[in-house]
Amino acid sequence: MSIELKNDYGQIEISNDVIAQVAGGAAIECYGIVGMATQHQIRDGLTDILRKENFAKGVIVRQEENDLVIDMYVIISYGTKISEVAYQVQSKVKYTLTKTIGMPVKAVNIYVQGVRVTNP
């Protein structure tokens, strides 16, 4: 499954994995994000923090007509304002994808799968 862009010279196909990598990479640079999670809730409540090559599992990319829709599963640091961190991720991911892939992003949906507690 991939995203197709057409121009005068032919077409460009960008695989979903690439988009997931870019989106995931942008997300983990955001303040307050301590990891990406899988979309399957983990049986014992422990959310595995995904490593880079697994971003695709925590980032679901769909194409609706000519727009991208992205679902992201994240883990956020306890004690931060979760709504605000999620909003920052949305804005950063949207900006990064538009800049690098040149395709409008219709929606970035954030699913907070867990919080990580560290003692302040």
Place this chain on the structure above:
Amino acid sequence: MKSLNGIQFAEMVQMGAHHLFQNADYVDALNVFPVPDGDTGTNMNLSMSSGAKETEANAVEHIGKTASALSKGLLMGARGNSGVILSQLFRGFSKHIENEPALSAAQFAEALQHGVETAYKAVMKPVEGTILTVAKDSAAKGMELAKTEEDLIVLFEGVVTEAKASLERTPDLLPVLKEVGVVDSGGQGLVYVYEGFLACLKGEKLPEKHAHASISELVSAEHHKNIAGFMDTADIEFGYCTEFMVKFEKDKQQFNEASFRTDLSAYGDSLLVIADDEVAKIHIHSEEPGKVLTYGQQYGSLISMKIENMRQQHIDIVGEDFKKDAVKPNAKHPYAVVTVAMGEGIADLLRSIGASYVIEGGQTMNPSTEDIVNAVKEIQAERVLILPNNKNIIMAAEQAAELLDIEAAVVPTRDVPEGMSALLAFNPSATVEDNCKLMSSASKNVKSGSVTYAVRDTSIDGIEIKKDDFMGISQGKIVVSDASLEMVTEELAKKLIDEDAEIVTILYGEDVSESDAEKLAEFIESLNEEVEVEIHNGKQPLYPYILAVE
């Protein structure tokens, strides 16, 4: 001043918030990172005002209680990246002093330091050259001064001076800032807050607005935002970047900044106006630069004009973007994880999940103590965790840790899967000791299996083994042996994979092909449909397969 109470602290917060509010526009203008949307100042100001309001409403003599109010107000009102970071800084600060009625200079410095530690814990990849760096450097300075200085004002003066110096250094750490030619906006915001604190401590008044002599920083930040917004030259609506100064004259129209701004904004965007009593500096992107200049002439004579065609420039920039060399940050690893692997595929994999340095073992795969020490020295680590990934290297690694004159600890990982799990648990904001515990327990969460060749006839654990046959090893025990690689591997997989398995990683060696590995993956999926299988080319010798089951 030897001691600070809650009422005084509340006044400091008010002044810090006010000073930030006064300069929020300037902070907005600097905002180019992480997203150049020019709202850092606005967001920080909203966050800080919310903190100041809560502090004012709950200010008491007891500084611990007052600081808790600030922390709560900041958390509730946190907006934007910088606002969230600000709230974390003061969350750590207030947590540290919650039981203190008043603070000495040393306690104040410790609380700042604690705030920084808390802020760093809340992010996976802290980006240096931001508000985090400014907070860190200035808190470190405070700790240093606290050893000898008992006066709060003198100490905090040192903190503010260092914060400003650190802010000036941000472009050296964050390439995008250097490219654009600005300092970090969030860092600038923090400096304003601290300046407000200091002025309050000293009982001074701050100028209502900072006189920013240089418009050039603002202009380059504006341009950066613009460029970032245009994917295509055709998208540029206002094509001429127009900069000029108006020298006011008595017989011309009286200058009023607000109406001047409003009038000009009709001609384009990216408008910047900076004025004093004698001149106004103007920057605007417009499609009709002539009209803009004519408008300016109503107020006086024009000096130093510059008009550029941005469409032309944009074509050049878009072409150049791919050639631009990023400013390379130092390849030092102050906090490093050094590990061992055989096979360049596995080495790449370990590097990709955070290993600072991978010692590649050869056939025998046993690096010496000296090899490990040299690796740590090569990357100039200041603190290091060593992952041997092999039972037979644990000893050498422990000796290396003793020989090194830096903080070093060994996480006794017995194979590559354990090493991978341990690496993933590495937390750059935790101490070496805590990381060692965290990573060791994480490494136990993975079940490892491997397939290798027998070097002689033997019988182990009740299994007959012939020379050159394949052996399946699960969790360090031989569980199956046969001449058929496929059979051994499948038996091993059955042993390892139960209904609890979630992710299986296959690292295939130099003696097997990718299609063999894919067959194995299909077999594993047939055992348990819930399992997600990943295949990596580990290129390791001697072991056709290494399996990690989580």
